[in-house]
Amino acid sequence: MKTNKTRLALALVSCSLFISACSDSEQAQTTEYQANNPFPSTYKAIDSAPVVITNVVILDGLGNRIDEGEILLEDGKIAEFGTSVSVPRNAIEIDGEGKWVTPGIIDNHSHLGVYPSPGTRSHSDGNEMTGPVTAEVWAEHSVWPQDPGFQRALAGGVTSLQILPGSANLFGGRSITLKNLPNRTMQDMKFPEAPYGIKMACGENPKRVYGSRGGPMTRMANVAGYRKAWIDAQEYNKKWQDYEASKESGNATDAPKRDLQLETLAGVLNGEIIVHMHCYRADEMTVMMDVMKEFDYQIGSFHHAVEAYKISDKLAENNVCSAMWADWWGFKMEAYDGIRENIPMVHNAGACAIVHSDSDIGIQRLNQEAAKAWSDGVRAGLDITQAEAWQWLSANPAKSLGIFDYTGSIEEGKNADVVLWSADPFSTYAQAEKVFIDGAMVYDRTQPDTWPVSDFEVGQIAQGDAK
Amino acid sequence: MRNLQITSFKHKLKLLALTSVMAVMSATSTAQEKLAITGAQIHTMGPKGIIVEGTLLIEDGKIKDVLSNNTVPAGFTKVDASGKVITPGFMGALTSLGLVEVGLSAGVNDSRVDAHPVSSVGAAYDSQFAFNADSTLLDVTRIEGFTSAATGLRTSQLFDGQGAIISLGDELESVTHPQAFVHVDVGNGGADNNGESRAALWVALNQSLEEALFALSYDLSPSEGWEGMISRADAKALIPVVQGDTPLLVTAHRANDILQVLALKKRFANLDVVLVHASDGWRVASQIAEADVPVILNPEFNLPGEFDRLGATLENAGRLHEAGVMIAIGVDTHNVRLAAQHAGNAVANGLPHDAAIASLTINPAKIFGVDDNIGSLESGKQADFVIFSGDPLEVTQAAEQVYVSGKAVSMESRQTKLRDRYLKYTGEKPVGYIK
Numbered sequence: 001m002k003t004n005k006t007r008l009a010l011a012l013v014s015c016s017l018f019i020s021a022c023s024d025s026e027q028a029q030t031t032e033y034q035a036n037n038p039f040p041s042t043y044k045a046i047d048s049a050p051v052v053i054t055n056v057v058i059l060d061g062l063g064n065r066i067d068e069g070e071i072l073l074e075d076g077k078i079a080e081f082g083t084s085v086s087v088p089r090n091a092i093e094i095d096g097e098g099k100w101v102t103p104g105i106i107d108n109h110s111h112l113g114v115y116p117s118p119g120t121r122s123h124s125d126g127n128e129m130t131g132p133v134t135a136e137v138w139a140e141h142s143v144w145p146q147d148p149g150f151q152r153a154l155a156g157g158v159t160s161l162q163i164l165p166g167s168a169n170l171f172g173g174r175s176i177t178l179k180n181l182p183n184r185t186m187q188d189m190k191f192p193e194a195p196y197g198i199k200m201a202c203g204e205n206p207k208r209v210y211g212s213r214g215g216p217m218t219r220m221a222n223v224a225g226y227r228k229a230w231i232d233a234q235e236y237n238k239k240w241q242d243y244e245a246s247k248e249s250g251n252a253t254d255a256p257k258r259d260l261q262l263e264t265l266a267g268v269l270n271g272e273i274i275v276h277m278h279c280y281r282a283d284e285m286t287v288m289m290d291v292m293k294e295f296d297y298q299i300g301s302f303h304h305a306v307e308a309y310k311i312s313d314k315l316a317e318n319n320v321c322s323a324m325w326a327d328w329w330g331f332k333m334e335a336y337d338g339i340r341e342n343i344p345m346v347h348n349a350g351a352c353a354i355v356h357s358d359s360d361i362g363i364q365r366l367n368q369e370a371a372k373a374w375s376d377g378v379r380a381g382l383d384i385t386q387a388e389a390w391q392w393l394s395a396n397p398a399k400s401l402g403i404f405d406y407t408g409s410i411e412e413g414k415n416a417d418v419v420l421w422s423a424d425p426f427s428t429y430a431q432a433e434k435v436f437i438d439g440a441m442v443y444d445r446t447q448p449d450t451w452p453v454s455d456f457e458v459g460q461i462a463q464g465d466a467k
Numbered sequence: 468m469r470n471l472q473i474t475s476f477k478h479k480l481k482l483l484a485l486t487s488v489m490a491v492m493s494a495t496s497t498a499q500e501k502l503a504i505t506g507a508q509i510h511t512m513g514p515k516g517i518i519v520e521g522t523l524l525i526e527d528g529k530i531k532d533v534l535s536n537n538t539v540p541a542g543f544t545k546v547d548a549s550g551k552v553i554t555p556g557f558m559g560a561l562t563s564l565g566l567v568e569v570g571l572s573a574g575v576n577d578s579r580v581d582a583h584p585v586s587s588v589g590a591a592y593d594s595q596f597a598f599n600a601d602s603t604l605l606d607v608t609r610i611e612g613f614t615s616a617a618t619g620l621r622t623s624q625l626f627d628g629q630g631a632i633i634s635l636g637d638e639l640e641s642v643t644h645p646q647a648f649v650h651v652d653v654g655n656g657g658a659d660n661n662g663e664s665r666a667a668l669w670v671a672l673n674q675s676l677e678e679a680l681f682a683l684s685y686d687l688s689p690s691e692g693w694e695g696m697i698s699r700a701d702a703k704a705l706i707p708v709v710q711g712d713t714p715l716l717v718t719a720h721r722a723n724d725i726l727q728v729l730a731l732k733k734r735f736a737n738l739d740v741v742l743v744h745a746s747d748g749w750r751v752a753s754q755i756a757e758a759d760v761p762v763i764l765n766p767e768f769n770l771p772g773e774f775d776r777l778g779a780t781l782e783n784a785g786r787l788h789e790a791g792v793m794i795a796i797g798v799d800t801h802n803v804r805l806a807a808q809h810a811g812n813a814v815a816n817g818l819p820h821d822a823a824i825a826s827l828t829i830n831p832a833k834i835f836g837v838d839d840n841i842g843s844l845e846s847g848k849q850a851d852f853v854i855f856s857g858d859p860l861e862v863t864q865a866a867e868q869v870y871v872s873g874k875a876v877s878m879e880s881r882q883t884k885l886r887d888r889y890l891k892y893t894g895e896k897p898v899g900y901i902k
Contacts, residue, residue, distance in 0.1 A: 117770045330801040332571040339886045368862045375863035428811030462778040
């Protein structure tokens with residue numbers, strides 16, 4: 001796991017020991033790095049012998065399928081795949097007869113850890129409902145790594161997931177991308193290379209929560225709230241740019257005071273933080289894409305996007321992903337126009353479609369959500385293959401999270417985050433039989449003794465039971 | 468005396484319901500053909516079991532016969548269903564269909580009842596009066612293979628009112644069995660609403676049922692004094708419960724709560740008890756089976772969402788069935804249509820396939836006492852059935868044609884119409900003009 005960031009951290013150590021050996025630019029980089037990453041990842045992949053799976057159907061997650069394929073996982077990476085791979089001497093060999101290999105599922109919309117099980121009030125850490133703009137809060141500071149939901153999701157083939165704050169606020173706070181390998185701390189799960197995201201919300205929720213608490217009370221006030229915040233962020237950015245400029249020109253001035261809220265918003269305008277926006281209605285998503293242009297930032301994905309099918313062309317044009325359910329609808333007005341073909345219709349328009357869960361139950365079988373959407377699309381006359389549909393579960397969510405260089409597809413050199421399914425994963429009866437994260441087998445359905453158990457479930461009834 | 472009056476009142480209601488159903492059927496059956504649906508695999512859920520390739524004969528809105536071959540008798544119109552799968556219409560086991568359109572912040576939601584002076588413990592509220600046959604949820608649910616449902620209420624009191632059985636045919640008069648069940652929650656949710664402790668909830672439940680027994684021989688008219696904890700209207704709703712004429716649905720999760728429910732059944736010998744959820748039910752499955760208590764559940768609930776369901780597992784449905792407990796699957800409203808997927812996941816975790824189909828059809832019909840007419844494909848029963856493209860529990864398969872009382876219903880819903888409108892949209896003219 002030699003990454004840019006770990007190299008920077010090493011630079012920090014050597015700089016402090018040998019100050020004279022450090023260039024100015026290294027120092028500047030180091031300082032910036034520390035400011036941007038005060039809670040660094042302590043994730044460590046589990047060591048594993050190489051693994052070779054043979055005679056298996058492979059969906060590469062990019063739209064391609066290999067029948068009777070082989071794949072070699074070595075040193076945490078996908079080393080080779082195709083119709084024939086080399087077999088290292090110490091490799092674990094798995095016969096994949098009748099089974100399927102896919103990239104691990106990536107859920108870009110989860111509240112595991114911030115709304116954990118049991119769902120007691122003292123565990124309710126997902127919505128900072130004290131004001132409509134709380135860009136200063138970070139979901140990672142609420143994540144409880146002992147949420148048993150992580151292990152349940154792992155048994156469903158989820159290898160990475162984004163934990164978001166809730167949708168009560170216009171700006172709900174920073175999100176965090178985790179590897180689904182719970183350990184003692186949140187930092188142990190933190191996806192080392194993942195950029196931060198920010199949760200924003202359209203529509204009913206901010207209205208409902210703040211309508212009688214000083215606003216926003218209407219959708220028009222929601223939009224005024226976003227714009228006002230972006231204006232503040234532009235001003236904050238300028239203050240820092242002016243400071244940097246005066247420093248460079250040798251005119252020493254005091255650095256502006258850091259503002260956690262504006263730092264996050266400025267991070268969006270600077271392209272460092274990805275926007276994940278809870279938004280159901282077509283008209284509202286379109287307004288938000290105009291706000292995006294007004295303030296020159298990029299929305300990574302709309303979440304829920306129940307009406308994305310109505311504006312799939314606009315979503316494609318603006319390069320904004322939609323993270324959707326297969327069939328949730330009707331629980332509130334903005335979800336009333338939900339249809340079963342939303343995901344395939346967005347895909348068919350050339351826009352980026354993602355299957356998300358927003359649910360500790362749904363996250364356990366996202367493959368079935370994709371299967372429903374795929375088959376509904378095919379029945380409606382949309383020509384989509386299963387291999388193409390798997391992009392909704394891995395490549396597209398990875399892109400929306402800024403981690404596609406590392407995971408989300410079966411390509412040589414990528415992290416070995418893969419799932420071996422007991423059967424065609426578009427079947428209700430298929431199960432994630434073996435799940436690999438960075439090449440290590442972290443879940444094996446056939447070996448109950450090896451199943452991970454969260455601290456919460458230790459010493460409780462049915463500890464270690466099939467869940 | 469009191470009892471007789473109530474019985475005759477209920478009898479009248481049932482007659483009323485029956486008359487309206489018969490009126491509907493005679494109206495449709497005159498235009499109806501005699502149908503022979505051939506070539507499909509037929510899950511009869513009756514004594515004939517699974518017929519690998521057979522023929523379903525429909526006449527006058529009823530099932531005339533199920534044949535183990537592809538014979539088309541004279542006078543019957545052949546409907547070729549070769550390679551398809553036929554099951555009885557699915558029954559939503561516990562829903563609020565027809566009582567709610569949009570759940571949150573969207574005006575009146577008849578499925579949720581605020582405390583009202585007519586009822587002190589919530590038993591009296593009656594869903595039959597709130598049913599709306601124009602709800603778009605009915606079409607959305609029907610086109611996925613559901614032809615009937617139990618529909619009920621939520622309250623913040625002890626009982627969740629009286630539920631009804633509805634037909635999902637496209638007729639206005641769809642409440643086939645009013646006052647079909649009473650529901651109570653004795654889990655954490657129920658305790659929250661009742662003194663915030665089971666120690667209060669259970670005393671209130673016992674007291675309510677004892678008062679209902681007492682009311683059996685009491686004049687509840689306004690001229691007489693009634694000092695009971697339950698209101699007069701509650702007493703009227705609970706009398707058929709303590710007599711065993713109306714099932715009492717009891718939501719419970721943890722093993723001790725379930726044992727309390729079984730003990731309740733012993734205290735009130737006539738109670739027809741049905742457990743709902745029973746998340747930890749697998750731990751006391753043999754006792755549940757011995758007490759002959761069925762369970763309605765969503766088998767996908769496998770998280771310790773509260774401290775009263777720490778044993779929740781995907782294998783609950785399979786383990787209960789294995790122990791001899793009758794189970795029904797289908798708890799939801801807007802998406803009760805996903806019950807077939809839920810049942811499929813129960814199969815993936817140990818429930819036999821045939822038992823999963825039963826959990827969607829004949830079992831809920833038995834639980835609500837309507838299996839004399841629906842729930843299986845047997846001669847003389849109402850012809851509610853579905854032609855599926857394949858295994859109905861597979862998420863990639865779909866209902867291709869749904870029949871209610873022998874009539875092929877429209878396979879469109881507001882959702883399919885929205886879909887078709889936007890599949891046709893080209894930008895040439897505003898979307899409002901696309902038909």
